[in-house]
Amino acid sequence: MTTERWLDEWRTAGIISADRHATLSALVRKDRFSVFLELNALLYLGVVAFGAGLAWTVRDHFARFGDAAILAALVALVAAPLFYCFTRAEPYSPDRVESSDFAFDYVLYLGCLAFAVLLGYVEYRFQLLKARWDDDLLVSALVYFGLAYRFDNRFVLSLALSTLAGFFGVRLVSWDVLPSTMRAAAVAYGVVVAAVGVGMQRLAVKPHFLEAYLHVAGNAVLLAVTSGAMGRDSAWWWLALLLGAAAAAVVLGIRFRRFAFVVYGVVYGYVGVSAQVLRGFYGDTETLAYFVVSGLAVVGGLALLSRRFGRDG
Amino acid sequence: MRRYTADEERRIRMQAMVRDWTRAGLLDRAETERIDPQLRTDLARTNVLLRAALALFTAVVVGAAVALVTVTFHLSGDTEVAVMLSAAAVACFAVADAAVGAFRWYRYGVEEALGVLAAAFASIAALAYANIGHRAVGHVDLIAALAVGAVANVVVYRRFGFVYAAVAAMVCAGLIPFAFDMSEWADTTCAAAIFAGVFVVARTLYRRMGDEYPGDEYAAIEAAACAGVYLSLNLHALDDVASWLFRRSVPSTGVFYWSTYAAIWIVPGAALLDAIRAKDRRLLDTAVALALVTLVTNKPYLGMARQSWDPMLLGGLLVGGAIALRRWLARGPGAHRAGYTAERISAGDRDLLQLAANTSVAWHGRVYEQQAPATSAPPSFDGGRSGGGGAAGDY
Numbered sequence: 001m002t003t004e005r006w007l008d009e010w011r012t013a014g015i016i017s018a019d020r021h022a023t024l025s026a027l028v029r030k031d032r033f034s035v036f037l038e039l040n041a042l043l044y045l046g047v048v049a050f051g052a053g054l055a056w057t058v059r060d061h062f063a064r065f066g067d068a069a070i071l072a073a074l075v076a077l078v079a080a081p082l083f084y085c086f087t088r089a090e091p092y093s094p095d096r097v098e099s100s101d102f103a104f105d106y107v108l109y110l111g112c113l114a115f116a117v118l119l120g121y122v123e124y125r126f127q128l129l130k131a132r133w134d135d136d137l138l139v140s141a142l143v144y145f146g147l148a149y150r151f152d153n154r155f156v157l158s159l160a161l162s163t164l165a166g167f168f169g170v171r172l173v174s175w176d177v178l179p180s181t182m183r184a185a186a187v188a189y190g191v192v193v194a195a196v197g198v199g200m201q202r203l204a205v206k207p208h209f210l211e212a213y214l215h216v217a218g219n220a221v222l223l224a225v226t227s228g229a230m231g232r233d234s235a236w237w238w239l240a241l242l243l244g245a246a247a248a249a250v251v252l253g254i255r256f257r258r259f260a261f262v263v264y265g266v267v268y269g270y271v272g273v274s275a276q277v278l279r280g281f282y283g284d285t286e287t288l289a290y291f292v293v294s295g296l297a298v299v300g301g302l303a304l305l306s307r308r309f310g311r312d313g
Numbered sequence: 314m315r316r317y318t319a320d321e322e323r324r325i326r327m328q329a330m331v332r333d334w335t336r337a338g339l340l341d342r343a344e345t346e347r348i349d350p351q352l353r354t355d356l357a358r359t360n361v362l363l364r365a366a367l368a369l370f371t372a373v374v375v376g377a378a379v380a381l382v383t384v385t386f387h388l389s390g391d392t393e394v395a396v397m398l399s400a401a402a403v404a405c406f407a408v409a410d411a412a413v414g415a416f417r418w419y420r421y422g423v424e425e426a427l428g429v430l431a432a433a434f435a436s437i438a439a440l441a442y443a444n445i446g447h448r449a450v451g452h453v454d455l456i457a458a459l460a461v462g463a464v465a466n467v468v469v470y471r472r473f474g475f476v477y478a479a480v481a482a483m484v485c486a487g488l489i490p491f492a493f494d495m496s497e498w499a500d501t502t503c504a505a506a507i508f509a510g511v512f513v514v515a516r517t518l519y520r521r522m523g524d525e526y527p528g529d530e531y532a533a534i535e536a537a538a539c540a541g542v543y544l545s546l547n548l549h550a551l552d553d554v555a556s557w558l559f560r561r562s563v564p565s566t567g568v569f570y571w572s573t574y575a576a577i578w579i580v581p582g583a584a585l586l587d588a589i590r591a592k593d594r595r596l597l598d599t600a601v602a603l604a605l606v607t608l609v610t611n612k613p614y615l616g617m618a619r620q621s622w623d624p625m626l627l628g629g630l631l632v633g634g635a636i637a638l639r640r641w642l643a644r645g646p647g648a649h650r651a652g653y654t655a656e657r658i659s660a661g662d663r664d665l666l667q668l669a670a671n672t673s674v675a676w677h678g679r680v681y682e683q684q685a686p687a688t689s690a691p692p693s694f695d696g697g698r699s700g701g702g703g704a705a706g707d708y
Contacts, residue, residue: 106632
């Protein structure tokens with residue numbers, strides 16, 4: 001049966017009204033065809049490309065243009081978007097606020113990227129913070145958090161979260177696991193981010209931001225404890241922490257039906273536990289047999305979990 | 314013969330549509346609750362992330378099991394490996410088929426991984442067969458592997474309806490010309506012709522059936538084939554991975570080179586016009602992406618050096634174009650033109666934007682990593698420590 005036939009049946013059975021039927025039929029027939037997502041994707045890519053080109057140009061040509069020209073251009077690129085946003089924004093609300101116009105979120109995002117370039121340039125050229133130069137990360141992060149909350153902007157929130165990670169000294173090294181010096185910082189970062197996210201949600205201030213906080217926090221903590229558990233001479237409590245964090249992610253993910261966290265818990269937990277278990281194995285046969293048996297156990301467990309909690313349809 | 318009936322496929326798609334309409338406020342809860350029972354099937358489906366995890370761990374199990382058999386029985390010769398992989402391919406397909414029958418899984422991850430691995434094992438087995446006694450001449454082994462890979466993926470698609478298997482089959486077929494020792498223009502042209510053939514067939518079927526199942530599958534194949542035509546002809550689009558695709562470098566002179574230059578403008582343009590006319594979303598998105606690739610590869614094509622401000626120009630063009638288009642659509646009667654509107658209708662659009670925002674944390678972080686100095690103090694000329702947005706560094 002075709003979609004239009006379904007709609008006709010539902011209207012005949014009185015399940016949907018004639019108006020609903022007309023609206024939905026128009027969508028099915030493509031009398032209305034939204035390019036909202038495509039236009040947003042172009043805006044996002046455009047702003048990211050512009051920001052990258054800006055940083056590249058400033059880096060390569062600062063000597064040619066001179067400080068005054070570069071600073072003037074960067075200040076204008078920060079000020080103009082901020083002026084636009086502050087003058088056109090809807091009044092602040094702790095709830096979700098739809099943007100007042102189509103490009104609004106991206107204008108703010110562009111201003112924030114330009115601010116990052118400006119701050120970096122000023123710090124590099126004039127070294128205002130000198131020995132405390134890391135503080136610019138905290139300042140940037142706070143500015144981004146403020147703007148993200150004022151204008152309800154998730155792109156800027158993600159910028160704030162990654163800048164805060166920089167302040168904590170958290171970074172991946174060539175896609176490798178976290179170096180030992182960074183693990184504690186990553187755990188601290190994850191705990192702080194989760195606490196802020198939950199706290200703001202409890203205060204009912206942009207509660208829809210919570211998931212973004214938890215994804216970042218969950219990955220930071222689980223990556224840190226997994227890399228700790230995988231270390232050749234790591235302490236036993238890294239594994240204990242990993243098991244605890246992975247179990248919490250799985251249980252809370254199931255409870256709140258956020259299955260991404262279930263997957264985080266399973267994958268990180270499996271990697272960390274496997275690294276520990278395989279340390280006692282020396283032959284290929286044992287190692288491969290471990291993967292077959294443990295993999296089957298995980299598949300079985302996930303299939304049961306899917307059947308019970310994650311059923312879709 | 315499909316494992317799922319056309320009625321089941323249509324119900325599943327209808328159910329997804331009803332959920333999206335409900336989230337978008339086009340249906341209310343009461344209406345959805347009355348509709349939902351009518352659309353139910355006995356197929357077991359799962360959350361998309363659990364599906365991905367199930368596929369991942371199934372691949373781990375199967376990969377380890379195949380390696381375990383190889384190690385345990387000391388299989389090292391081409392014949393032994395070929396036979397073992399053939400058996401693995403058959404076993405994977407049979408288990409996937411049996412699992413779907415027994416558990417009524419639909420896009421559950423497990424059967425998907427098994428199906429994909431069945432095709433992959435069949436392809437590698439063909440490579441090993443062709444290499445028995447090292448008798449393969451030229452790239453016969455690769456040609457055999459790609460041909461078997463194409464056929465095996467078609468079988469998987471026909472049985473389970475995995476569109477990505479159909480796309481993989483097409484890619485395998487499209488790579489075959491590059492494995493022949495033909496002239497530079499001949500392999501590129503043959504590959505483009507293969508993709509174009511698939512495009513024409515898929516487009517014809519899609520236009521005949523529309524977005525109803527299985528038309529939606531043909532639409533996806535059509536869009537992928539369009540990308541295949543384009544990527545075959547754009548000699549600079551895959552510069553970094555050209556050798557992986559057995560692609561030789563083509564001298565940047567001559568009729569063929571400049572013909573491909575013309576093609577990289579014509580293909581996205583023609584696809585865009587066709588997609589706009591037919592309101593074909595997959596082709597529309599593909600055409601826009603290909604047009605962007607054309608803009609990015611234009612300078613390498615012309616032998617011009619990239620400039621640091623090129624991304625700014627591209628960014629300005631994209632932003633300006635998007636805003637202008639949006640305004641033009643909004644000023645139309647009823648905020649639409651020829652049915653096109655810039656307003657959000659699907660609730661899924663917002664989810665995708667949120668996903669883009671959340672995942673942008675990762676690339677913000679990469680910017681930070683690349684610009685962070687190795688030392689803890691700011692050196693004189695190589696940068697401050699960067700924020701996620703790229704604050705500081707390396708000027």
